[in-house]
Amino acid sequence: MMAKSANLYVRIEPEIKEQAEKILSTLGIPASNAINMFYKQIILQRGLPFEVKIPERTPTDISTLGTEGLHVELEKGYVDMKAGRTKDAQNVFADIRKDYGL
Template sequence: MAAKSANLYARIEPDVKEQAERILSELGIPASNAINMFYKQIILHRGIPFEVKIPSERPVNMYDLSEEQMNEELEKGYTDMKAGRTKSASKAFADIRKDFNL
C-alpha cells in the first residue's frame, strides 16, 4: 500500500519563497498543495509543465547604443509601423514579460 504522504525537503531562495507563498496565500492554496499540483503536472506532461529555455535574444539595452545604432533601431520601428506590423502597447509588454520571464 502506498504511503498517504511523503516529505519533501528543498532549499529555496528566501525571497522567491516569500513571494510565491504570498501569491499562493491570496489564492487560498497551501504551499504543499501547490507543490503536489506541480508534481502531478510533471507526471501528466511527462516532463516540466512549462518551457524551460534561455531566450535566444535579449531586449536591446538602449543605453548601450551609439547614436547611429539608436537611429537604426528607430528606423526599424518606423519601417514596421509603415508596413502595418504593429501591436498594442499592452500586447507588446505582455509578450516581453512572457519571452523574458519578467
C-alpha cells in the same frame, strides 16, 4: 492515498517566495500542495509542465549602442509604426497593472 512523509528542503529568494505564497493564499492553495501539484505534473508530462527556452529576441539595451546602432533600432521602430505594428500605451500599461496586480 499514500501518507505524506517525504521532506523537501529548498533555498529560494525571499521576495519570490513571498510573492508566490501571496498568490497561492489568494487561490486558497497551501505552498506544499502547489509543490505537490507541480511534481505530479512533472510526472504526467515526463518533464517540466511548461516550456523552458531562451527567448529568440531579448530587449535591446540602448545604453550599449553607439550612434549607428541607435539609429538602426529607431529605424526598426519607425518601420513598425508605419506598418501599424503598435499598441496603445494606455492599454499596454493597463495590461501590465492587471497582470502584476499593480
